[in-house]
Amino acid sequence: MTAVGIDAIEIWTGNLKLDLPGTFAPEKGEDPEKYTKGLGLNASSFPDSYEDIVTMGANAAHRLMERKGLEPDDIGRIDVATESAFDNSKPVSTYVAGCLEQVYDGDFHHANKGERKFACIAGTQSLDDAYNWIRAGRNRGRGALVIATDTALYARGDAGEATQGAGAVAMYISEDPDLVELSTDQGYGSADETDFLKPNQQFPSVDGKRSVQVYLARMREALEDYESVAGDVHPDDFAFAPFHTPFPGMVRKAAMLAYRHVTRDTAIEEELAKEIGRQPRAEAFDDKESFHDAVREYMDALKETDRYQEWYAETIDPTLTLSREVGNWYTGSVHIARVSAMKYALQNGQDLAGETMLVGSYGSGAQAEIHAETVQDTWEKEIEALNVDAQLEARYDLSWEDYEEIHDVHNHDMDVDVEEFTTPEAEFVFDGWGRMGERK
Ligand code: CAA
Incomplete structure (x- = not known):
C-alpha cells in the first residue's frame, strides 16, 4: 500500500507579539511566574490590523506551494479548519483560493473546497478527510491542501485572555509524503460537552477549569480506543508525543495521565511500585473521592521520579517550544507541536527516520x-x-496600550480603525471587506 501522509508543512504567525510575563502580568497584578511556570507561556502571537484567518492561511499556503513547486493543478482539494470563521455560508477555503489565484496562472476551479469545524480538532479531522480521499482513489494523482487557521482571542478580562494566540499552519497531504506517513489506526473519545462555546459570537464563552477536565477525560477515552485497534501502547514506543497545546501546562497534565495509563501492568509499573507504590485501581476503593485522592497522590509522586522526568524531557517537552512563544492557535496547535518536536530533533542531531510519533488532538x-x-x-x-x-523574531512587541487597541480591532462588534504596527512585505493582507486578501 502506498504511503499517504503529510508531504510538507508551512507556518505563518500573526505579526504581533504580546509578552505575557513582561507586559500582561504586571497589568493584571499577577506574578509573571503564573505565565512562565504555571501556564508555561512566554508570549502570544497576535494578528496586525491587516491580518485575519484568510490572510494568515493564504500566506502559509503560498509559502508551502512556492517551496514545493506546487501549481493549482497539483491540488484537488482545499480544506480550511477554523473556529474563527466569519461567514456562515461560504467556506474560508474559497477566500483562500481567491487569494492564491491572484499569484498563480492556473485556478482552483477543479478543487473540492470545504471548511471543517469541531473546535481545535478540526485541523486533524481535515487531515483525516484528505487521507481518506486519497486512499479511496478519488484524488486523480492530486494532493490536498489542509489549512488550520485561527485568531484565538478571548473577551477582555476572561481567564482565557492569558492563553490567546493567532496563526496558520498549511499542510500538503499526498501519496509518498516527504514528512510523515499517517497510520490507519485511530482512537476517539467524544461526548456532547458545553465547556467552550461560540454560538454566533466573536469570543468564546468558556468554563476554563471544566474545559481542562473535559480535555483529560476525552483524551483518556481516545487512548483506550486507540489501544483497542493498535494494541497496548508502551511509553518508549514513540520518539515524541505532540498533543493539542492550548498552553503547555495543559500538556503537562495530559502527559502524566497518558503515562500513568500506558504503564499499567507493565515492568515499568513494577519498578515504579518499588519507589512510589502500586497504582490505585478504582475497584479497590469504596468511594470515588478516596480513589481520586489516591490517584492524585500517585501522580504527585510519579512526576518526581527520574523515570518519568526523563521520558517527559525526551518525548513531551520538545513539542512545546513553539507554543511557549505563540500561545494557542486552536486548530493549528497540535500541528505546531509536531513541528516543534521535529525542529528539536534536527537541532540535536536526532535521527527520526522511521521513528513513530503519537499525536493527540483535541x-x-x-x-x-x-x-x-x-x-x-x-x-x-x-x-x-x-x-x-x-x-517569531520579526514580530512587533506590543505595549499594553497597543494590545488594548489591537484587541478591539479584532472584536467584530466594534468599529475601530488603527494604524498598522508592522509593514506587510509581499504577503496577502486584509484591506476592508471589499478587497479581501489583496497581495501587497
Ligand atoms: N507561580 C507558578 N505557578 C503558578 C503561579 C505562580 N505564581 N500562579 C499560578 N500558578 C499555576 C497554577 O497553580 C496553575 O497550575 P495547575 O493547574 O497545575 O495548578 C496554573 O498556574 C494556572 O493558574 P490558574 O489555574 O490560577 O489560572 P486561571 O484560573 O487564571 O486560568 C485557565 C487558567 C482556566 C486554563 C484559563 O487560562 C482559561 O480559561 N483558558 C482557556 C480555556 C483553555 O485553554 N482550556 C484548556 C482545555 S480546552 C482546550 O484545550 C480547547 C482550547 O484550545 C481552548
Whole structure:
C-alpha cells in the first residue's frame, strides 16, 4: 500500500507579539511566574490590523506551494479548519483560493473546497478527510491542501485572555509524503460537552477549569480506543508525543495521565511500585473521592521520579517550544507541536527516520483523537526549510496600550480603525471587506 501522509508543512504567525510575563502580568497584578511556570507561556502571537484567518492561511499556503513547486493543478482539494470563521455560508477555503489565484496562472476551479469545524480538532479531522480521499482513489494523482487557521482571542478580562494566540499552519497531504506517513489506526473519545462555546459570537464563552477536565477525560477515552485497534501502547514506543497545546501546562497534565495509563501492568509499573507504590485501581476503593485522592497522590509522586522526568524531557517537552512563544492557535496547535518536536530533533542531531510519533488532538465540545505517524527519510530537508524562528523574531512587541487597541480591532462588534504596527512585505493582507486578501 502506498504511503499517504503529510508531504510538507508551512507556518505563518500573526505579526504581533504580546509578552505575557513582561507586559500582561504586571497589568493584571499577577506574578509573571503564573505565565512562565504555571501556564508555561512566554508570549502570544497576535494578528496586525491587516491580518485575519484568510490572510494568515493564504500566506502559509503560498509559502508551502512556492517551496514545493506546487501549481493549482497539483491540488484537488482545499480544506480550511477554523473556529474563527466569519461567514456562515461560504467556506474560508474559497477566500483562500481567491487569494492564491491572484499569484498563480492556473485556478482552483477543479478543487473540492470545504471548511471543517469541531473546535481545535478540526485541523486533524481535515487531515483525516484528505487521507481518506486519497486512499479511496478519488484524488486523480492530486494532493490536498489542509489549512488550520485561527485568531484565538478571548473577551477582555476572561481567564482565557492569558492563553490567546493567532496563526496558520498549511499542510500538503499526498501519496509518498516527504514528512510523515499517517497510520490507519485511530482512537476517539467524544461526548456532547458545553465547556467552550461560540454560538454566533466573536469570543468564546468558556468554563476554563471544566474545559481542562473535559480535555483529560476525552483524551483518556481516545487512548483506550486507540489501544483497542493498535494494541497496548508502551511509553518508549514513540520518539515524541505532540498533543493539542492550548498552553503547555495543559500538556503537562495530559502527559502524566497518558503515562500513568500506558504503564499499567507493565515492568515499568513494577519498578515504579518499588519507589512510589502500586497504582490505585478504582475497584479497590469504596468511594470515588478516596480513589481520586489516591490517584492524585500517585501522580504527585510519579512526576518526581527520574523515570518519568526523563521520558517527559525526551518525548513531551520538545513539542512545546513553539507554543511557549505563540500561545494557542486552536486548530493549528497540535500541528505546531509536531513541528516543534521535529525542529528539536534536527537541532540535536536526532535521527527520526522511521521513528513513530503519537499525536493527540483535541477539540472542545468535545472530541479527542489519537493516531500514530511514521517519520519519512526526507524529513530533515522539510524541517530545515521552515523559517518560523525568523518570523517569531520579526514580530512587533506590543505595549499594553497597543494590545488594548489591537484587541478591539479584532472584536467584530466594534468599529475601530488603527494604524498598522508592522509593514506587510509581499504577503496577502486584509484591506476592508471589499478587497479581501489583496497581495501587497
Ligand atoms: N507561580 C507558578 N505557578 C503558578 C503561579 C505562580 N505564581 N500562579 C499560578 N500558578 C499555576 C497554577 O497553580 C496553575 O497550575 P495547575 O493547574 O497545575 O495548578 C496554573 O498556574 C494556572 O493558574 P490558574 O489555574 O490560577 O489560572 P486561571 O484560573 O487564571 O486560568 C485557565 C487558567 C482556566 C486554563 C484559563 O487560562 C482559561 O480559561 N483558558 C482557556 C480555556 C483553555 O485553554 N482550556 C484548556 C482545555 S480546552 C482546550 O484545550 C480547547 C482550547 O484550545 C481552548
